[in-house]
Structure formats: structure tokens, C-alpha cells
Amino acid sequence: MPTPTLEDVARHAGVSTATVSRAINTPDRVQEQTRLRVEAAIKTLSYTPNFGGQALASRRTNTVGAVIPTMDNAIFGQALQVLEESLAREGVTLLVATSQYNREREEAQVRALVGRGVDGLILIGAERPPAIYDMLDQRELPYVILWVSSGEGRHVTIGFDNDAAARMVVQRVYDAGHRKIAMIVGVNAGNDRAMKRAEGARKMCAELGLPALRIVESSYTLEAGEYAAQQILSNGERPTAIICGNDVLAAGAIFAARKLGLDVPRDLSIVGFDDIDLARVTLPPLTTVRVPHRRMGRTAARHILDWIRSDQRPDSVVYDAEWVERQSLAPPAM
Amino acid sequence: MPTPTLEDVARHAGVSTATVSRAINTPDRVQEQTRLRVEAAIKTLSYTPNFGGQALASRRTNTVGAVIPTMDNAIFGQALQVLEESLAREGVTLLVATSQYNREREEAQVRALVGRGVDGLILIGAERPPAIYDMLDQRELPYVILWVSSGEGRHVTIGFDNDAAARMVVQRVYDAGHRKIAMIVGVNAGNDRAMKRAEGARKMCAELGLPALRIVESSYTLEAGEYAAQQILSNGERPTAIICGNDVLAAGAIFAARKLGLDVPRDLSIVGFDDIDLARVTLPPLTTVRVPHRRMGRTAARHILDWIRSDQRPDSVVYDAEWVERQSLAPPAM
Incomplete structure (x- = not known):
């Protein structure tokens, strides 16, 4: 069975091809009755407009x-x-x-x-x-x-x-009393949002007179977040707060803390980013940034x-x- | 600037249009050097194959x-x-x-x-x-x-x-000792998976000689799951286990239980479906069904x-x- 054409639809509906075109592209410029006839023909013939062709008045594909x-x-x-x-x-x-x-x-x-x-x-x-x-x-x-x-x-x-949002997070964590802060961010390459968040946080730490922010890049999975947090918590001076580039990383960080016997937030504060469902489900629920x-x-x-x-x-x-x-x-x- | 055509690409690459077609549709049948030349021409001209046309040997759009x-x-x-x-x-x-x-x-x-x-x-x-x-x-x-x-x-x-999976869940919940069981499932209309899960669970309860399964349909959000569980737990005889049509509903049910002061699983067992990240993050982590x-x-x-x-x-x-x-x-x- 050959693919139905615009002409087939026009013949079936008893209208011109121009009318079929108009019914498809600018339905409000076609009488209700005509439009319904064209629609019925389209359904009957299983016609799908081939927008690559020259047949249609408008080149729009919707x-x-x-x-x-x-x-x-x-x-x-x-x-x-x-x-x-x-x-x-x-x-x-x-x-x-x-x-x-x-x-x-x-x-x-x-x-x-x-x-x-x-x-x-x-x-x-x-x-x-x-x-x-x-x-x-x-x-x-x-x-x-x-x-x-x-x-x-x-x-x-x-x-x-993204830069300002990350600055806000650092400011809030600082205001809560934290001076030893680390960050887990998404892989920066090819991701300007992750890069801007890392940059904003880094600069804000500098402005607040904090030591250079320790930043670990991580892919955006629970396991990777857990692993990154475990690295941060097991090597070097332990931070009192970890800022995370998204909520999934933060949920992973909570896992890492739990495995090390650390209570969140008593022993370690963790902040997320995004505010997806996951952020409300973790225990404790995540303090985070709601992306619009x-x-x-x-x-x-x-x-x-x-x-x-x-x-x-x-x-x-x-x-x-x-x-x-x-x-x-x-x-x-x- | 007119849209570049297959002919333009052929001219630019110094090959025939048939070769361009082959390079696009069956690149393994074209010499490496030729393919690279065609690709370079495609990039330079910003050519995108117009598969609606008749120009190409193959009608595939990949x-x-x-x-x-x-x-x-x-x-x-x-x-x-x-x-x-x-x-x-x-x-x-x-x-x-x-x-x-x-x-x-x-x-x-x-x-x-x-x-x-x-x-x-x-x-x-x-x-x-x-x-x-x-x-x-x-x-x-x-x-x-x-x-x-x-x-x-x-x-x-x-x-x-889906039917067999739901039967398995009921069997496991039954084996754990539960006789008063309720279920929250996704809206059945237009969702044959949700429908089959409800059916399977219903029939399995009957086969095990349990009273008719109380089933509440719910849209698939945390809030809706919480609300459905709250209805189940506040009206009529309280079940000892709630089987959920997916993990999001189960996470919502955990919220509802917590708000009513019920400990999961001591006072109420909850089972999910899917095994997404969320299932590992809730407290307690969800017993669930891993969908392949x-x-x-x-x-x-x-x-x-x-x-x-x-x-x-x-x-x-x-x-x-x-x-x-x-x-x-x-x-x-x-």
C-alpha cells in the first residue's frame, strides 16, 4: 500500500490541496465543517504530513x-x-x-x-x-x-x-558557623552549570577569607556521590560541611557519612542542589537550592x-x- | 542563504551524489578518505539531509x-x-x-x-x-x-x-505473616501495567484465601502516595502492610506512616516497585521489585x-x- 499523499487526502475530503494545507497549518482560517472533513480523511487514510515536501503552504511542522x-x-x-x-x-x-x-x-x-x-x-x-x-x-x-x-x-x-546560587550556598553554610567546607560537583567538562557552581563557591570562599575550597568532581550518581564523600571524609582534614552540586550527590554523601558512623547534621552538614523528590525523602531531609x-x-x-x-x-x-x-x-x- | 542540497555537498566534496548518499546511509561501504571528505563538506555547508526528499538512495533517516x-x-x-x-x-x-x-x-x-x-x-x-x-x-x-x-x-x-510480579509481591508479604493487606496503584486508565499489577495482586489474595484486597488508585507523585496511604491508614480496619505500585508511591506512604507516628516496618510494612534510586534513600530503605x-x-x-x-x-x-x-x-x- 503506497504512502497516502496530500492529494489523496484532498480527493477523499472533496476539497482542494490548498484547503488541506490550510486545515493542517492554520486550522482557524478554515471553516469548522471543512476542517472536520479533512481531519476525518487524514485519519481514514492514515496520512501523516510529509513536511519535507513542497506541498504545504506553510513549512511549519508543529x-x-x-x-x-x-x-x-x-x-x-x-x-x-x-x-x-x-x-x-x-x-x-x-x-x-x-x-x-x-x-x-x-x-x-x-x-x-x-x-x-x-x-x-x-x-x-x-x-x-x-x-x-x-x-x-x-x-x-x-x-x-x-x-x-x-x-x-x-x-x-x-x-x-548558577554562580550566584553557589555563592548563596557558601554564604549560608558560613553563616551557620562552618569554616571547614568541601564541595562535590558534577564533572565540569561540557557542563557549564557545574563549572559555574564550582567557580562561584570557590570565589565566595576566598571572599569570606576561608582556606581554598576543596572540590571533588564526580559523575551524577548516588554511588559516585557516596564515593566522593568517602574520599573527602577519609583523607586530609575532615570538613564540617559538604556542599553538593546536586541532590543525588548529596544523598550519596549521606550514605557515606552513615557508613562512617557520622550523624548528619550533628557531625557533618550536607547541602544539596535542585530540590527534586529525593531531597525530601532522605533522612534527614536535604537543605538544598530550588532550581526554577x-x-x-x-x-x-x-x-x-x-x-x-x-x-x-x-x-x-x-x-x-x-x-x-x-x-x-x-x-x-x- | 538557500538551504544546501545533496548536490551542493557532492560538488563541494568532489564526488557523485550517489557517493554522498552512501556515505550518509551506509558509511561502511564507502572508503574512509571519501567518507571524511563528505563529512567535511557536510559540516562546512551545514547540510542536514532532507530525508523527505527523493534524493537519497536509502529512505532511512537513522x-x-x-x-x-x-x-x-x-x-x-x-x-x-x-x-x-x-x-x-x-x-x-x-x-x-x-x-x-x-x-x-x-x-x-x-x-x-x-x-x-x-x-x-x-x-x-x-x-x-x-x-x-x-x-x-x-x-x-x-x-x-x-x-x-x-x-x-x-x-x-x-x-x-506485571501480573506475575504483583503475585510474587503478595506471596512474599503473605509469607512474612501479613493477612491485612492494602494496595496503592497507579491510575489504571490508559496504563495496562498498573492494571495488570492490581489484577495480579487481587487474584493472588483471593487464591491465598485473604479478604478482598483494598486497592486505592493514585497518580504517581510523592504527595498523592502520601495522601492515598493516609486514607488507607485512617479509615476502616488498618492494614499491617501496604503494597505500592511504584517506589514513589511507597516513599509517600512512608511519609504518611511517619506523620501518624507509625514505625516502618514495626507497625506497618511497605513494599515498592521499580527499584529506582529513591528506594535506597528512604529510611528504612524499600523492599521492592526490580524492574529489568x-x-x-x-x-x-x-x-x-x-x-x-x-x-x-x-x-x-x-x-x-x-x-x-x-x-x-x-x-x-x-
Whole structure:
């Protein structure tokens, strides 16, 4: 059975191909009855618009692509959930690829999505090979970058200031009385958010007159977080507080403390980042930083659609990351 | 600047368009040097193959689509992570859409992915409108269904027996001495996995001569799980064990127990399902069922690629779900 064409749909619905095009691309410009007839024909024939062809009046595919680093952390999942919901309400389908923090793979995925004809793109973090941005610019493809606050004028960003958030954490830990602080962060290479958090914390420690911050890079798994904390707690002078680059690392650090017989927060304070479900489930529940993930998702949907529809580049947006006090941070024991 | 064509790439690389096609679609059939020249031309021109066109020898796009219910549960995220890795090693890009357990949206997403020209599809669960299967069959598009064990001969499934897994849980809870058991399951509508788990548990209780199992349906969030458990524990005869449809619900149930001053597992046993990170982080750590999510992801990649490349429909695969004993199940207090 040959693939049904736009012409087949038009014949079946008894309308012109131009009308089918309009019914698909600008349904509000077509009479209700006509639209329903076209929709019925599309269903009957199992027709899927082939947007690669020249047949349609509009080149829009009503799909938006997103490339995220991983699905293995609820923080991206929840942000994309909101993004997906918001786009779906406007009849736009979100297609997601995950790069596993691998730049070459991200590049291949962006090319694949562009090749599939997406109308716009959502990316996480601003640091990537210039070739990707060159391609997007050449094609004049709208794209929006989440999770960071500085596109340096070149990009539209919807995010928060990772550097400032990390500074806030150090300040709060300092205010609680800690002077011996260590940090576990995500692998910095290819992750500008992790890098900015490490940088912000390092500089804040210096400004507060603290000794150089001991920073351990770790992949974002429970086991890796546990291992990193165990290294920190077993070698050199033991810190009274460990700041973690995300909640998963912090949960791993709680495991490490427990195995060493340390009570959190009496013997050791631990602070997370993100505020995913996990942060409320650990014992003690994690003091952490709430990333504005749902707001980023919602605004990203609005901005990318506006840009696609109006051809007007939207402004960047910066949200605050919020301090969430639970029970894993306390003054150090005397 | 006009969109670069296959011809532009061929001219730039100094080869024929057929060679460019081959370099893209069957790179192992092209000399290394030629392939590198074509790749360089593709990068320089920012060319993305337009697979909707007639230009290419092969119609393959080297993309596979997946529609999953949600990214807001690590279990799907981790399965897709493995799927993505396995496909990427073969040069195939995975594009994912999330239906939020909404059937109409799933249908739109399947159509969008098919319209974008994916070579194959991965779906979760077998229950969906026949129109979707009809479309896939008409197009002879390879698709593989995960998370269930019975495609009733019609579908290729790679999964586990949800009914048998739920029976196993009831048997274990019964063996621990419990006779008053309640269950919190995911919303059954549009979720054949949740439905099968509820059914299996219900039937097993009957076979063991227990009173009719009290089952509460709940959406899959911590708060909803907490609320459902609170209802179960505050109304009617209090059970000594609550079986949960996933780990997130179980973590919520632990919260509810704690708020009522109940010790888990001394006063109340709680069992999860999935074995995500969360299950190890709760206090007490969850006794749960390990879903073979990574194996499903890996096998799905192999099967869908085999099917796409060989045109031979692969066999279905059934894995075991594994009982994981931690500390949230104990004999009931006397």
C-alpha cells in the first residue's frame, strides 16, 4: 500500500490541496465543517504530513526539539514535562534527545532534529561548539537556552545564575558557623552549570577569607556521590560541611557519612542542589537550592512559540534559585 | 542563504551524489578518505539531509522514535538512557516524546514521529487505540513494545509479566505473616501495567484465601502516595502492610506512616516497585521489585535495529522482575 499523499487526502475530503494545507497549518482560517472533513480523511487514510515536501503552504511542522543532558535526573524530566504540557496545549509536539553530556552526540542530535524539520529548539547550557550555533543562525532557526543566565547577548536564555546560587550556598553554610567546607560537583567538562557552581563557591570562599575550597568532581550518581564523600571524609582534614552540586550527590554523601558512623547534621552538614523528590525523602531531609525548573519549562514554551510565530526574537529571562531549609545543615559541633 | 542540497555537498566534496548518499546511509561501504571528505563538506555547508526528499538512495533517516508516559520517573529515564546509548553506538539518534499517560496525545506524538520519518518506534505498554497499530502496519514500520510481556502474538514485546510480579509481591508479604493487606496503584486508565499489577495482586489474595484486597488508585507523585496511604491508614480496619505500585508511591506512604507516628516496618510494612534510586534513600530503605529496565532498553535497541536492517520481525522477550529485600517489610506486630 503506497504512502497516502496530500492529494489523496484532498480527493477523499472533496476539497482542494490548498484547503488541506490550510486545515493542517492554520486550522482557524478554515471553516469548522471543512476542517472536520479533512481531519476525518487524514485519519481514514492514515496520512501523516510529509513536511519535507513542497506541498504545504506553510513549512511549519508543529514540532519543537529539545536536547537535554540526561533523563536520569528528575530535574530535567520535570522541566520538560511542563514544557511538553505547555506546547501540547498549543498543538505542538515536543521531541527530545539526550546527549549524556557528550558534545559530539549533542551535535549529531541537533542536526538530526533540524533535519527532521523542527520549528525551534530548546537547549540546556550555553557552552557548545560554535558550529552548532552557526548552523542554527544560518537556518534562522529559533532556539532558546535553559539553565543558565548569560547568553552574552548572543543567545536567548531562560535560566538562573548558577554562580550566584553557589555563592548563596557558601554564604549560608558560613553563616551557620562552618569554616571547614568541601564541595562535590558534577564533572565540569561540557557542563557549564557545574563549572559555574564550582567557580562561584570557590570565589565566595576566598571572599569570606576561608582556606581554598576543596572540590571533588564526580559523575551524577548516588554511588559516585557516596564515593566522593568517602574520599573527602577519609583523607586530609575532615570538613564540617559538604556542599553538593546536586541532590543525588548529596544523598550519596549521606550514605557515606552513615557508613562512617557520622550523624548528619550533628557531625557533618550536607547541602544539596535542585530540590527534586529525593531531597525530601532522605533522612534527614536535604537543605538544598530550588532550581526554577518548572518556570523555565513554562517560559521556554511561550518564548519559543512566540519566536516561531512572530519571527521576533524574545528577551532573556533570569529567575532566582531559592534556598530551601530542611534538616541537613546545622552549626558544626564544637 | 538557500538551504544546501545533496548536490551542493557532492560538488563541494568532489564526488557523485550517489557517493554522498552512501556515505550518509551506509558509511561502511564507502572508503574512509571519501567518507571524511563528505563529512567535511557536510559540516562546512551545514547540510542536514532532507530525508523527505527523493534524493537519497536509502529512505532511512537513522532516527528511532520513542513515546514514553513520563520523564518524571527515573525508571523510564534510565531505560531510555540505555536505549539511547545503544542506538548511538550504531549511529542512530533517538527522539523521545512523552504522552503524560494521555492517549490522544500519544496518538498525535506517534503521528508526529512517523511524519518526521523515523525508521522505527519504541512504545510502552500494549493498550492503545487500534488506529495507531493500523497506521504502523500500513506503513510497515517496525515497532517494539516495552514493559509488558504479552503482545498476544500481534506485537513484538520486550518486557516482564506485571501480573506475575504483583503475585510474587503478595506471596512474599503473605509469607512474612501479613493477612491485612492494602494496595496503592497507579491510575489504571490508559496504563495496562498498573492494571495488570492490581489484577495480579487481587487474584493472588483471593487464591491465598485473604479478604478482598483494598486497592486505592493514585497518580504517581510523592504527595498523592502520601495522601492515598493516609486514607488507607485512617479509615476502616488498618492494614499491617501496604503494597505500592511504584517506589514513589511507597516513599509517600512512608511519609504518611511517619506523620501518624507509625514505625516502618514495626507497625506497618511497605513494599515498592521499580527499584529506582529513591528506594535506597528512604529510611528504612524499600523492599521492592526490580524492574529489568536497563535490559529492556538494551534489547529494544538491538531488536529494533535488527528489524529495520533485516526486515525480519524479531521475537518477543520476557525478563523476570526480581524481588529486592531491604528493610521496609517485616512480620506484623503481634
